[in-house]
Amino acid sequence: MTEEIGILLKGVGSFYEVLTDAGETITCKARGLFRKEHTVPTVGDRVALERQPQGYALLTRIFPRKNLLIRPPVANIDRIFLVVSASVPEPDWLLIDRMILEAKRLGIDPVPVMNKVDTSGQEPIDLFLKEYREFRPLCVSAESGEGLDALRSQLKGCVSCFAGQSAVGKSSLLNALFPELHLAVGDLSAKTERGRHTTRHAELLPYENGAVLDTPGFSLWEAEPMEQTELNKLYPEFAYAPFCCRYPDCMHDTEPDCGVKALLESGELTAGRYERYLRIAREHQQRRKHRYD
Ligand SMILES: Nc1nc2c(ncn2[C@@H]2O[C@H](COP(=O)(O)OP(=O)(O)O)[C@@H](O)[C@H]2O)c(=O)[nH]1
Ligand SMILES: [Mg+2]
Ligand SMILES: [Zn+2]
Structure with a gap:
């Protein structure tokens, strides 16, 4: 049986959906051995699969991970969009700076994104662009669509995810990029989203040789002290x-x-x-x- 390589998009019960490098989405079952090895196939994993003459394809191998985030569980993230609002809520810049450091330590490319630029004057935008110029910052509006093409081009060819304070517009941005998602937005969504997280795992949405995690909501992960x-x-x-x-x-x-x-x-x-x-x-x-x- 020839092996095919791909990325694990989502897990549903004991089934896994894998997007192969050839561009096919295949439903797999995990080899029993993973459980003995205490290895849990995780969204974002690079995996090998073997099609079977009958029944489901088998996940046979999980390649070593570049990184692993745990809430939600996702492996091999290449890029993280750190979203702030140009108006309300007032940005927690210290949080952004800490997340930039943590991302870099994990081999993740941090990209600061200022959303809601339709609601602000030029001043906060200019300061943001100056302070984060080394990180290719983006200014966008989920509402007006401004800057979304630049954001789309940053999604290509890599596995990315969104993070940031509540109500900065992460769900709105994901909806603007993937209209079929219909994520809940606004005040009420805070509760809905939390509920959603407990009932359902995050999944990756394929996008132009890359993929985007459909669930924002990374909080700061615990950092080891640095020299x-x-x-x-x-x-x-x-x-x-x-x-x-x-x-x-x-x-x-x-x-x-x-x-x-x-x-x-x-x-x-x-x-x-x-x-x-x-x-x-x-x-x-x-x-x-x-x-x-
Ligand atoms: N004016 C404006 N409002 C926005 C924009 N993006 C999101 N919002 C609003 O901000 C609120 C929070 O958005 P949401 O996507 O739920 O934020 P999340 O908590 O980060 O997922 C909602 O009322 C959205 O309608 C934007 O670009 N411009
Ligand atoms: Mg949200
Ligand atoms: Zn010095």
Whole structure:
């Protein structure tokens, strides 16, 4: 039997739907061995399957995962859209900055998205574009359709998902991209969505050589404390410092000869992004100190 390779789109009971690299959707049953190995086939898994002369195809192998998110369970995410609102609710930028760091550590490409640009003036948009320019930020409106083509082009060829605070318009954006979804939107949807999560697992929607998770709702996942040198690498804008910091593990706080402080003084780095950075850096410093408590 020849093996075919594909991506696991969804699980329904003990059946799994796999989109093969040849573009066919095939319903499979899992090989009994997975249960013995305590391996749970997960949405997003790269899998091998073998068609059977009779009955369902068999899932025979799960390839090693690049990453695994647990709420909802999904493997091998390439890109995460971090959605904020241009008006209400007021963005929690600290949350966005933390999620950018966590995403990068997991090998996920974070793309900040400002939705509801139809409801705001230019000022919050300009600041957003400046602060997140290293992350190819997108400005969109689920309502007017503005910017959706740019968002669509970022969905191509990768496995992506949406995250962000409640009511920023994640469900509205998914509905705009996939009109057949009919996700509940608005105040009432908060409850509906929660109910939905308990009754049904997330699934991937195929989209132009890629796929999008139909369920937004990642909260912040727990981060291991980081070394300062690692944190420095996760701020791409620090690479533009006019000169290197005197210390390689510079926290860019009160140290002398700090290239990052020079960026701040020149206005290249905004006060907001810097202050949030410092707060995160101090937290990691504290957590490193108490790591073995
Ligand atoms: N004006 C405007 N309202 C929007 C936009 N996107 C979403 N909304 C509204 O914002 C509210 C929350 O949207 P929803 O998609 O449920 O947010 P979620 O909690 O992130 O999934 C709803 O009342 C939507 O109609 C937008 O682009 N413009
Ligand atoms: Mg929603
Ligand atoms: Zn420094």
